[in-house]
Amino acid sequence: MRIGELAARTGMAASAIRFCEQSRLLPPAHRGANGYRIYDEAAEERLKQIRLAQRLGLSLEDMRAAVEEMQGLSKEALRTRLDEQRAAHAYPIDEQTQGPTQGPAAMRILVIEDEPKTGAYLKKGFEESGYAVDVAADGAEGLILAREEAYDVIVLDVMLPAMDGWSVLKVLRTTHTTPVLFLTARDDVNDRVKGLELGGDDYLVKPFAFVELLARVRTLARRGPPRETDVMTLGDLEIDVTRRRVRRGAARIDLTPREFSLLQLLVRRQGEVLTRTQIASYVWDMNFDSDTNVVEVAIRRLRAKVDDDFPVKLIHTVRGVGYVAEIKEPA
DSSP states (O other): OBHHHHHHHHTOOHHHHHHHHHTTOSOOOEEOTTSOEEOOHHHHHHHHHHHHHHHHTOOHHHHHHHHHHTTTOOHHHHHHHHHHHHHHOOOOOOGGGSOSSSSTTOOEEEEEOSOHHHHHHHHHHHHHTTOEEEEESSHHHHHHHHHHSOOSEEEEOSSOSSSOHHHHHHHHTTTOOOOEEEEESOOOHHHHHHHHHTTOSEEEESSOOHHHHHHHHHHHHHHOSOOOSSEEEETTEEEETTTTEEEETTEEEOOOHHHHHHHHHHHHTTTSOEEHHHHIIIIIOOOOOTTOOHHHHHHHHHHHHHTTTSSSOOEEEETTTEEEEOOOOOO
16 A cells, blocks of 8 residues: 555654654555556554554553453453552653654544544544544543543444443543533434533534534634533623523622523633624524524513623624624723
């Protein structure tokens, strides 16, 4: 196979493969009639082993020796032995082998998706866009990677074997604030609200356009790690997601379930202008119709409860665009 195909199949950059070739870590390649270097299956297998060794923090030889030595050990004993191996054999990784982009600063994405074709499609698409990607085929494996590795964004399916996406996120949010985008075929509005309430940062329904997914992932990465999601605040407004209570200053505010979902969406994405179409899609699970004023009515009722009795207004209209929740500096 050519170097580009080898890179796609092993999850390593072409530059990393060239580095391995120059370091004589790969079987020799031959050149085809068109001048491309051609590798056999042994090169693919060896690169996968190199990548695994790097993730474990071991040299290739140390990893192979450890695997032979650890046959039959329990998971706990295996983890302890690997930690000992890491401490005993510090293995510096050259910058060229860090991932599918130029250098170690590449954004890292974890895809938790059990459908092989979808997982491969996402991996290829993100890597072609310059990102380093790991793919987990079930919820349990995904949770382990999410907690043990440092990712910039996690793309998470809901219907997963071993552990569903809801459970993965619920456990993950006890220790990590990594941005999570749900990518799932479950398109019911209750599922969308549940995903956001559990601490998800975005929700995209399959089938999807990859260019839209890529744009959403980039937005999450720019936004950085979110705040803890059990309690959200904006100025003197406080939303207790778990108890579904809202307070502004000393006053408790009673909201309907729909109003609560709308306020939670606005505050979670505070500072970001949301269009009426986006709000209708997330809160009402409806395709927006220009003749429908359901969003305007809901915003008006929400303002009456959240803003009208307070000097500082939190929900603002951006004329011709939509709505934003933020504290504006006085003119």
